[in-house]
Amino acid sequence: MYNPECEDLNKEYFPSHNTVRFQDHQEPNVAVLDNFMKITRQHREALFNQGIQVDQRRYGPDRQVVDIFYSLKNSTQAAPLMVFVHGGYWQMLDKNNSCSIVGPYVRRGYRVAVMDYNLCPNVTLGHLMEQFRDFIAWIFDYAEHCQSQGISFAGHSAGAHLLAEVLKSPGIITLARARMVSSIIFISGIYDLREIWNLESVNPKNILGITHAQAEALSPILWEYNDVDFWTFTGMHVIVAEHESVTFIEQSRRFAESLRHQGFKTNFKIFKKYDHFDIIEETSDDKSEISQFLRSIDE
Numbered sequence: 001m002y003n004p005e006c007e008d009l010n011k012e013y014f015p016s017h018n019t020v021r022f023q024d025h026q027e028p029n030v031a032v033l034d035n036f037m038k039i040t041r042q043h044r045e046a047l048f049n050q051g052i053q054v055d056q057r058r059y060g061p062d063r064q065v066v067d068i069f070y071s072l073k074n075s076t077q078a079a080p081l082m083v084f085v086h087g088g089y090w091q092m093l094d095k096n097n098s099c100s101i102v103g104p105y106v107r108r109g110y111r112v113a114v115m116d117y118n119l120c121p122n123v124t125l126g127h128l129m130e131q132f133r134d135f136i137a138w139i140f141d142y143a144e145h146c147q148s149q150g151i152s153f154a155g156h157s158a159g160a161h162l163l164a165e166v167l168k169s170p171g172i173i174t175l176a177r178a179r180m181v182s183s184i185i186f187i188s189g190i191y192d193l194r195e196i197w198n199l200e201s202v203n204p205k206n207i208l209g210i211t212h213a214q215a216e217a218l219s220p221i222l223w224e225y226n227d228v229d230f231w232t233f234t235g236m237h238v239i240v241a242e243h244e245s246v247t248f249i250e251q252s253r254r255f256a257e258s259l260r261h262q263g264f265k266t267n268f269k270i271f272k273k274y275d276h277f278d279i280i281e282e283t284s285d286d287k288s289e290i291s292q293f294l295r296s297i298d299e
Ligand SMILES: N[C@@H](CC(=O)c1ccccc1NC=O)C(=O)O
Pocket: 013, 014, 015, 016, 017, 029, 033, 087, 088, 089, 090, 093, 156, 157, 158, 159
């Protein structure tokens, strides 16, 4: 249990119920989510008015596609690559809601990959994580083909959970590949599935298709990582917003502790004033706290 004083586990695991914005709305939780959907779509549209190009690639059947954003003006094929993995409890959202981070990185000369993945219940969470490994293999092949100057990964919420796979993919990650990765940014993630696998609000009618044993096996906070020495030069950044539930903040803190304890170079930070949603929305704004932080990682 991450919040010993918790009265309602559903609220702990429903980020929209922990916002302090939209308090003049009848249902702030609905308003914050509607706003997130609207704003993040606008962020994608705005990219095309700034002369940013996109190539669509496929890493598998169905929804397994990646958009690669770049600017013809200020990036070559060998530009550093930022890869973003969206959240939505493995059952909602897509790449079109997930482009807020693109503009600032492209303006700094990066290519940015924003991916879609198959959602539950079309796949089980176990199957989704296998397919995510296919994506990891694909994106490293792509980066090698482009001779990318480096790769960074960022994942939000359930996307941060998926990202932990990068650290645990023997056979895909070689020493040379790990050395290409400058940073992995875990944003407001969920790393322990033991409390949610049978929580009706998060996993209604078990649409994730997991058993208790799988919930444990699919929890990065419980993993023992091999090849930690591959990652000596990679910074792990576990960050979380202030206006999240105690459970979300504690999951991030303990995940960071687990990574650090196992030998990864790990930074943990709570972002004041943000909630689960504007911590992503504001990545579109070069001047925001979160964008300044993301820039500081590269310096
Ligand atoms: N139904 C959830 C939505 C949610 O969890 C969520 C929404 C957008 C991005 C990430 C989310 N959560 C975890 O992946 C809520 O109301 O908080």
